[in-house]
Amino acid sequence: MTTSLSIQLLFQLLWPLLTGLLGTIVFEALLSPRPQPLWRRGLAANSVHLGSWLLLFGVFVLVLQRPWFAVIFILSLQLVVVQSSNTKSRTLNEPFICHDFEYFWDAILHPRLYVPFFGTGLAIAAIGAGAAAIGAFVYWEPSLVSRWGGQRFITHCLLISVSGVLLITLGWRALAPITLNPVDDMNRLGLFASLWAYGVALMRSSAPAPEQSPFYQLAHHLKEDHRTPLHGDASSEARPNVVLVQSESFFDPRPWYADVSGSLLTHFDATRKQALEHGELSVPAWGANTVRTECAVLTGLSPSAWGPRQFNPYRTLSRHPLPSLASTFQAAGYRTVCIHPYPASFYMRHKVIPLLGFDQFIDISSFESSDKQGQYIGDLAVARKVGRLLEDSDNRPFFVFVITMENHGPLHLEAPQQESLAATLPTAPWPLPTHMRDLSVYLRHLGEADKMLANVKTALNEAKRPGLLGWYGDHVPILPAAYEYFSPPKGHTPYMIWSTELPSQSQVRSCDTAQHQHEPYALEASELGVQLFKQAFGRGISSDVIKAEPEPQEQE
Numbered sequence: 179m180t181t182s183l184s185i186q187l188l189f190q191l192l193w194p195l196l197t198g199l200l201g202t203i204v205f206e207a208l209l210s211p212r213p214q215p216l217w218r219r220g221l222a223a224n225s226v227h228l229g230s231w232l233l234l235f236g237v238f239v240l241v242l243q244r245p246w247f248a249v250i251f252i253l254s255l256q257l258v259v260v261q262s263s264n265t266k267s268r269t270l271n272e273p274f275i276c277h278d279f280e281y282f283w284d285a286i287l288h289p290r291l292y293v294p295f296f297g298t299g300l301a302i303a304a305i306g307a308g309a310a311a312i313g314a315f316v317y318w319e320p321s322l323v324s325r326w327g328g329q330r331f332i333t334h335c336l337l338i339s340v341s342g343v344l345l346i347t348l349g350w351r352a353l354a355p356i357t358l359n360p361v362d363d364m365n366r367l368g369l370f371a372s373l374w375a376y377g378v379a380l381m382r383s384s385a386p387a388p389e390q391s392p393f394y395q396l397a398h399h400l401k402e403d404h405r406t407p408l409h410g411d412a413s414s415e416a417r418p419n420v421v422l423v424q425s426e427s428f429f430d431p432r433p434w435y436a437d438v439s440g441s442l443l444t445h446f447d448a449t450r451k452q453a454l455e456h457g458e459l460s461v462p463a464w465g466a467n468t469v470r471t472e473c474a475v476l477t478g479l480s481p482s483a484w485g486p487r488q489f490n491p492y493r494t495l496s497r498h499p500l501p502s503l504a505s506t507f508q509a510a511g512y513r514t515v516c517i518h519p520y521p522a523s524f525y526m527r528h529k530v531i532p533l534l535g536f537d538q539f540i541d542i543s544s545f546e547s548s549d550k551q552g553q554y555i556g557d558l559a560v561a562r563k564v565g566r567l568l569e570d571s572d573n574r575p576f577f578v579f580v581i582t583m584e585n586h587g588p589l590h591l592e593a594p595q596q597e598s599l600a601a602t603l604p605t606a607p608w609p610l611p612t613h614m615r616d617l618s619v620y621l622r623h624l625g626e627a628d629k630m631l632a633n634v635k636t637a638l639n640e641a642k643r644p645g646l647l648g649w650y651g652d653h654v655p656i657l658p659a660a661y662e663y664f665s666p667p668k669g670h671t672p673y674m675i676w677s678t679e680l681p682s683q684s685q686v687r688s689c690d691t692a693q694h695q696h697e698p699y700a701l702e703a704s705e706l707g708v709q710l711f712k713q714a715f716g717r718g719i720s721s722d723v724i725k726a727e728p729e730p731q732e733q734e
Contacts, residue, residue, distance in 0.1 A: 191245050198253060199231050205253060211365065219371070222354075223366075225345045225346070225348055225349030231342070239338075240335040240339070243323050244322070246319055256369075262278070268658050273360050274373075276380060350375065356379055360376075376486065379485075383487055386484060386494075391478050416644065418575060418646045418714055420648070421577075423634065424579070425649060426585040427653060428651030431621065435617075446631055450672075453675060456674035458700045459702075459703055460703060461703050465653055465654065470491065471653060472581065477501070477534075480703075492526050503577075504536050505534060510715070511574060512575050515540065516531045518531075518581040522541035553586070553591060553592065557627050560630065561634050568637050568638065569637075584623050584626055585620060593619075595622060603621065606618070634647060635647060645677070648674075649674050675710055
C-alpha cells in the first residue's frame, strides 16, 4: 500500500516536472540574443540546466505543496529574468548575469532608474497576474501534504532536490572556464549554466591586493614625506586645486551623427584645444554601470584585475578598501571631497567613498528641489557647489571628485522641447520621429554639461591657487532607438586634463605633454587618475614612485 501511494505521488509530481522543464527551454529561447540550442552546448551545460530545474522544482513544491503552482511560479520568475536580460542587452549590450540579482532590490529602492526600462505597464501587469495566480492556485489546487502525508511528501521533494544538486555539481565541474564576456558566455552556456558559472566564480574570487593599485607606492611615499612639493623647487602653497568631473553619459555625438549642431559643445571644444592632455577614454561600461568606470579611474585598476568582481567592484570595495586617487591626494595634504547629487546609499557609496579617502561626501541632501533640471539635480547646480567649495579655503588645496546625474536615463520619461532644437538638432523635423525623441532630450542636457564645464573652469580661475580640471564621460548614453536607426557609436568617451596655467607658462611636467600637447592620446579609464596626479605633482614625484599603467598610445 505504501509503495502504491509513493508511485501515485511520484506521478503527480512527474507531469508538472516535465511540463515545467519544457517550459524552461521554451522561455530560454525568448532571450535576445538567443543562446545556442541545447544540442550544441555540450553535456555539462545541459546537466546544469536540468539540475537547476530539479532543484528549483523540489524546493518550491516543498514550500508551496502544490506542483502546478510551483511550475507557474518558477516559470514566471524565469520570465522576469529573461525580460530583464533582454532589456539589459538592448540598452547596455550585456545580458543578465548572476551579479544582477541584487539590482532587483535596487529597483525597489530606486524604481525610477530601473522600472521604466523594464516597462512600467509590464511591471504592473506582472504583479497583478502574479497576485491572481497565487490566489487561484491556493484555492483550486489541493495540497499534496493533506492528500499523501507529510513524511512521504517531504521525502520525494528532497529526492528531487538532491538529484538536482548532484547534476549541477557534476555539470559545473565539467564546464569550460567562463571568459568574463557575458555575451559570449550566455551564448555558449545558456541562461542557467551561465548564472551558476558566474555565481561560483564570484564566490571563489578574491579582492585585488592593495599592492596592485598604482597608487599604493605613491601613497606610501607621501605618508612618509608630507613635504613633497608640487614642483622640485616650489613650496606646497603652489599645489593646485584639482577638480575631476565624471560627467554622466558624456560623449561627443557630432562625429556619430552629423546633424547634431556643431556649436553644441562650444566650451568643450575650446577647453580641448587648451588641454594639457585629451583624447578617447576606453571605458568598461555601456549606457550604465557607472561604478565600473568610476572605480577604474579612482583605483587605477583595470577590469581584469578584478576578475569576476569587475561587474560591481564597489561591493568589494565596501569591505576591502584599496589605495586610490583620493587617498593619495589626502596623503599629500589635500582636502578631499566627493559630490554626487543622488542618495548616498546608491551603489553603497556611503560606505565606499569614505574608504577611498574622501574627507567629505556631499550627496543629494545638500541640494534643493529647485536645483533639478529634468529628472535629476542639474549640472549647473553641481557646478555652483564646486565653486562654493573652492571659495572656502582653509589653506589646503582641494581635490574634488564630481559624479553628475543630470543626463542619466531613462530619457524617455522626458518630452522633447521644440525650442531646444535650434541649439541641438537644427535640421530635425517637428514632431520628432521616434528614433530622435530620446536623442533630443539627451542633447539638451548635454548642452547643460557643456555650461557646467565653463562654470567649473571659471571657479578654478578665480581661486587663489592654480587649478587642474579633469573631465571625462563614464559611458555613452542609453539611446537604443537612435542606435538602431543610425548604428551605435564606438563606446569610447572623451577625456581631457586642463590647467588654469597657460601651457607656455606652466612648468614642464612630462615630456609627452611638452611635445604633444594638442595631439589626442587614447587612455584606459584605469590610467586617467594616474595621469591627473602626475599633472598635479609633476617632477616632484620621482618616476620610480609613480607606478603608472603603460604610457598612452597616440591615436590616429
